[in-house]
Amino acid sequence: MQVATDLRIKLVVVWALIVPLLAFAGTLRSGSAPVSLSVVPQVPRADEPVVATFRLNNHAPVQSGVDYRFYAGGRLLASGRAELAPLSSKQYQYIYDLPVTAGERVTFTLRCRAGGREYIKMVSSPPFPPQTMSSFVSFAAFSSTMMSSVVTADYYDRSFGGRSKVNAGLIVALVLIALLVFLELAGPLLEERPMPRLGKLARNLNMLTWVLLVIFAGMVYTRIIMILAA
């Protein structure tokens, strides 16, 4: 009975880990989608307009039409149809100069229909609102405890790239090394003779080590992508 329960939990855990990978795969797949959307600056400043740029791409060797609708904060800004030559793209740019007050957030949404499929791209600005996460509709408003700021490249670069007061990435890496050394040394000692407290500490820290290992893998992946992109 216990074995069956354990197996069930293990299966659910595996699925729980597969979902982020599927999300990542879905993101990569949508990278070749016929639409892309970006917003600059990521964090708007006072009296400075937000520039939203979207690009319609035709990856096919034949001419293709794309119907698009572009919204800001739920209001339709532009709509139309673009005819794209084979292997070409068209770029549109909009300046959103309505003042964004403290705590307010605007979600830019691009909906396109091409080749019988619908594509939706959403980008929120600011990715971390100066006052609250209050109007972060697309993601954090429905995530109740996770801060929206943590989903931006700027945040990640600040915290893990050494631009913060403390380099969290370096600390994570050093602690991970220390934990791996501890676990490596504790293993043979525990095999020699039973030491309940040390054994419990090793088991508990093992979980933390796995968490840090995943974070470290994320840091390495990001660094590789940054190097390749540069």
Next chain:
Amino acid sequence: MLEQAKGNRYTLVITLRKGLTPGLVVGGIGWCEWVFVYRDAGWGITLALFMSIAIYAAVSLWVADPRLADCLESLVLLPLYILFTSSLPWFFIDQLYLIPAVYSLVTGLALVHAYRKRIDLRPLFLVPRRRVLQSLWLGLALGIPLGAVEYFIITPTPAFPSFGLGNLLRDLVYMVFFVGLGEELLFRGLIQRDLSRLLGWKPGLVLTGVTFGIMHLTWRSVPEVFFTTGAGLVFGYVYHRTGNLVAPVLIHGIGNVTLISVMPYLAR
């Protein structure tokens, strides 16, 4: 009468003594969240990391009471939660897929903890069919008003120009099966369960509610922290009364859907 008063005072003192260590840990988590949100994210992450090491060390080396150890091992999931949600490069993932990606990791973390502690999760989710319908009614009756009240606290703007059934269904799946499930499993299924075993159901409920509110410091809104503490008490009370997580998950999910997929369109 005097005997009863003395007895009550004795129980209170015992509960306070028992609750001191978990209370200090909750305070530490609050401090960590505050630093992360208001001061410096890097320091917040570092604090979460060292707090989890300190709690694990305390549990393994000094804490003798197994119930207190269980409580602390559940509470340490919160610094780990902070680490996971704030330290992974989430910007690589499309916003549309973020909720499932983040919350499946949170659920995975809670499940691994349950597996290590040999916690039987079946009673939390397996309920008779008539109870499912009851829970659904409860979800609608409590979730909709909670979501509507929260809307007036944090006023999210709509993502689309008009209400869309497709968006509503997508958000419903996200909110119930990822956000509601993940957070309720973590807060009610693990933390409240262990705190109630140590302190009794009422102090356990209150401390879990406060913890839930503290974890919403990320909104940088004091009214929202108070609101979520209250909402946490409601979810916790329903969990205590029903003995399973189906109703709290539905209330949580339906509340969030009301907040972001219904109210922004109704209140315009």
